[in-house]
Amino acid sequence: MKVLVPVKRVIDYNVKVRVKADGTGVDLANVKMSMNPFDEIAVEEAIRLKEAGKIDEIVVVSIGVEKSQETLRTALAMGADRAILVTATDDVHNDIEPLAVAKILKAIIDEEQPSLVLAGKQAIDNDMNATGQMLSALLGWSQATNASEIAIAGDSAQVTREVDGGLQVIKVTLPAVITADLRLNEPRYASLPNIMKAKKKQLDIKSAADLGIDVSPRLEIIKTSEPSTRSAGVIVESVEELVSKLKEAGVV
Amino acid sequence: MAVLLIAEISAGALAMDATAKTLSAVSSLGDVDILVCDANPDAAAKEAATLKNVKNVLTAKIGNGLAEGVADTVVAIASGYSHIVAPATAAGKNVLPRIAALLDVMVITDVSAVVDADTFERPIYAGNAIQTVKTKDATKVVSIRTSGFDLAETGGSAAVKAADAKESALSSFVEDRVQSSDRPELTSAGVVVSGGRGVGSEEDFAIIEGLADALGGAVGASRAAVDSGYAPNDWQVGQTGKVVAPDLYVACGISGAIQHLAGMKDSKIIVAINKDAEAPIFQVADFGLVADLFDAVPEMTKLVKG
Ligand SMILES: Cc1cc2nc3c(=O)[nH]c(=O)nc-3n(C[C@H](O)[C@H](O)[C@H](O)COP(=O)(O)OP(=O)(O)OC[C@H]3O[C@@H](n4cnc5c(N)ncnc54)[C@H](O)[C@@H]3O)c2cc1C
Ligand SMILES: Nc1ncnc2c1ncn2[C@@H]1O[C@H](COP(=O)(O)O)[C@@H](O)[C@H]1O
Numbered sequence: 001m002k003v004l005v006p007v008k009r010v011i012d013y014n015v016k017v018r019v020k021a022d023g024t025g026v027d028l029a030n031v032k033m034s035m036n037p038f039d040e041i042a043v044e045e046a047i048r049l050k051e052a053g054k055i056d057e058i059v060v061v062s063i064g065v066e067k068s069q070e071t072l073r074t075a076l077a078m079g080a081d082r083a084i085l086v087t088a089t090d091d092v093h094n095d096i097e098p099l100a101v102a103k104i105l106k107a108i109i110d111e112e113q114p115s116l117v118l119a120g121k122q123a124i125d126n127d128m129n130a131t132g133q134m135l136s137a138l139l140g141w142s143q144a145t146n147a148s149e150i151a152i153a154g155d156s157a158q159v160t161r162e163v164d165g166g167l168q169v170i171k172v173t174l175p176a177v178i179t180a181d182l183r184l185n186e187p188r189y190a191s192l193p194n195i196m197k198a199k200k201k202q203l204d205i206k207s208a209a210d211l212g213i214d215v216s217p218r219l220e221i222i223k224t225s226e227p228s229t230r231s232a233g234v235i236v237e238s239v240e241e242l243v244s245k246l247k248e249a250g251v252v
Numbered sequence: 253m254a255v256l257l258i259a260e261i262s263a264g265a266l267a268m269d270a271t272a273k274t275l276s277a278v279s280s281l282g283d284v285d286i287l288v289c290d291a292n293p294d295a296a297a298k299e300a301a302t303l304k305n306v307k308n309v310l311t312a313k314i315g316n317g318l319a320e321g322v323a324d325t326v327v328a329i330a331s332g333y334s335h336i337v338a339p340a341t342a343a344g345k346n347v348l349p350r351i352a353a354l355l356d357v358m359v360i361t362d363v364s365a366v367v368d369a370d371t372f373e374r375p376i377y378a379g380n381a382i383q384t385v386k387t388k389d390a391t392k393v394v395s396i397r398t399s400g401f402d403l404a405e406t407g408g409s410a411a412v413k414a415a416d417a418k419e420s421a422l423s424s425f426v427e428d429r430v431q432s433s434d435r436p437e438l439t440s441a442g443v444v445v446s447g448g449r450g451v452g453s454e455e456d457f458a459i460i461e462g463l464a465d466a467l468g469g470a471v472g473a474s475r476a477a478v479d480s481g482y483a484p485n486d487w488q489v490g491q492t493g494k495v496v497a498p499d500l501y502v503a504c505g506i507s508g509a510i511q512h513l514a515g516m517k518d519s520k521i522i523v524a525i526n527k528d529a530e531a532p533i534f535q536v537a538d539f540g541l542v543a544d545l546f547d548a549v550p551e552m553t554k555l556v557k558g
Contacts, residue, residue: 239555246539
């Protein structure tokens with residue numbers, strides 16, 4: 001059985017994001033980019049499933065600029081077998097929308113025929129939390145989002161999902177799209193020998209145009225602005241002073 | 253223009269806070285119908301019908317809100333609506349993108365302001381930027397970040413009708429592992445007391461819960477506290493957890509990473525208790541106390557109880 005893992009190249013989660021003064025977006029020039037943290041978790045889960053003998057091949061796919069190759073190499077160094085880059089833009093500031101990403105992934109899936117897609121639950125740049133569900137819909141597959149535990153048995157998977165009230169356990173028939181939440185696992189670091197080996201692994205490059213998919217956005221970005229900021233208040237000296245301030249403010 | 257609002261259901265009952273705040277966010281867009289999907293939708297539907305300015309309440313017998321069935325049910329009636337909306341809860345985020353893809357439109361998630369019928373504001377990059385987007389799609393599929401909206405009023409009496417429920421065999425429900433609690437619900441509580449890695453253990457989280465109870469509030473946690481097993485996952489506040497905006501937020505032993513701030517920085521008053529004077533949480537706190545939480549939190553609990 002084959003698993004496909006979509007991985008997105010995003011601004012590193014430790015970078016302080018700066019909104020461009022002209023309101024056209026955030027500044028991505030010369031900032032550190034990394035694999036979306038949730039996608040690292042998805043890759044790790046795929047590797048564990050392979051180590052457990054549940055799957056045989058892990059194909060990672062990234063959509064965006066050429067440089068996303070770096071992200072794919074990271075996934076290959078972690079333990080993925082093969083990578084596909086779909087170039088869809090030359091400009092890092094041009095974020096490909098989840099609907100277009102899902103259509104591209106569907107085209108790849110039609111060729112590759114995996115039994116499972118393991119995606120991240122959310123990209124930490126656009127914070128959309130949409131691609132996995134959209135892909136599942138386009139494929140007519142089952143979906144399980146926010147997974148914190150996955151058990152594959154035969155032609156179905158039991159998935160524990162993180163939901164608002166706690167946890168929900170569902171069973172999905174395969175093929176399925178499952179999206180990874182934070183507590184699914186702790187991703188490994190790639191070792192130096194594996195980073196070297198990853199350079200020789202297969203990485204195919206296609207373009208969205210080759211696949212015949214229109215990536216023009218449905219959402220026009222009118223502007224990007226700074227959120228309202230808070231300023232630091234006062235440092236109180238004691239618990240007593242704190243409680244009396246809160247009483248003054250009428251919240252205690 | 254007409255709006256279809258997918259009601260939030262929690263353990264078979266209408267989640268009034270999330271549903272009524274979503275209603276107030278979208279009621280300027282047109283007549284609103286509310287859809288209740290549940291194994292036994294009637295009681296929740298009856299309650300939804302009491303919301304003011306609702307035209308119809310539709311019911312669909314679909315157990316446990318599984319995404320495939322809910323999406324198919326909505327898509328079957330979607331042509332009657334310009335907007336399909338839901339609160340940006342785990343359930344809403346699960347189903348709306350599926351509906352949008354089936355309709356070949358984009359989804360607009362976590363909307364914090366409705367500018368007009370096609371234009372919406374949403375936070376990106378963990379709330380470090382606010383994007384205003386205008387959609388070109390015919391049907392707008394939108395999830396609402398409810399913490400910034402007021403409750404819609406009750407006193408209405410909408411008609412309740414059954415819709416055609418489309419159950420799907422693709423997935424099935426196994427069980428819920430939810431803990432019931434007498435505390436107010438995290439996303440709608442007036443007071444939230446949260447603990448972080450500084451709390452150090454599951455047992456010591458009782459200190460945080462003690463202060464929350466003294467203040468009549470809900471309990472929250474940082475990701476580090478949840479990952480370490482001190483607190484359950486549904487207490488996580490932040491970019492990838494819950495978004496809260498209470499009157500009072502007390503952060504104890506939380507450093508203030510941007511991913512945590514994303515979930516609480518719109519609170520009215522923020523209090524930080526941390527033994528490290530340099531902790532970034534103090535930069536957003538209205539009142540900061542540099543202290544060991546094991547001394548300060550029990551003392552505060554005692555003082556509040558009076
Ligand atoms: C993709 C992604 C998503 C994330 N989503 C979230 C999210 O939704 N929510 C979230 O919270 N985090 C999230 N994080 C994690 C976030 O980056 C931080 O790691 C996390 O918030 C840190 O939690 P903390 O403040 O409890 O722990 P730490 O950063 O370790 O801080 C502990 C604090 O406790 C203080 N302390 C220790 N002992 C005491 C004591 N006795 N008395 C008083 N103070 C004490 C210390 O001074 C320190 O400031 C996410 C990270 C990633 C990569
Ligand atoms: N451009 C992309 N390339 C590869 N995978 C992507 C891309 N965009 C989104 N994804 C996948 O979809 C998940 C959810 O992203 P989003 O819907 O944008 O929040 C990510 O965690 C990835 O697994």
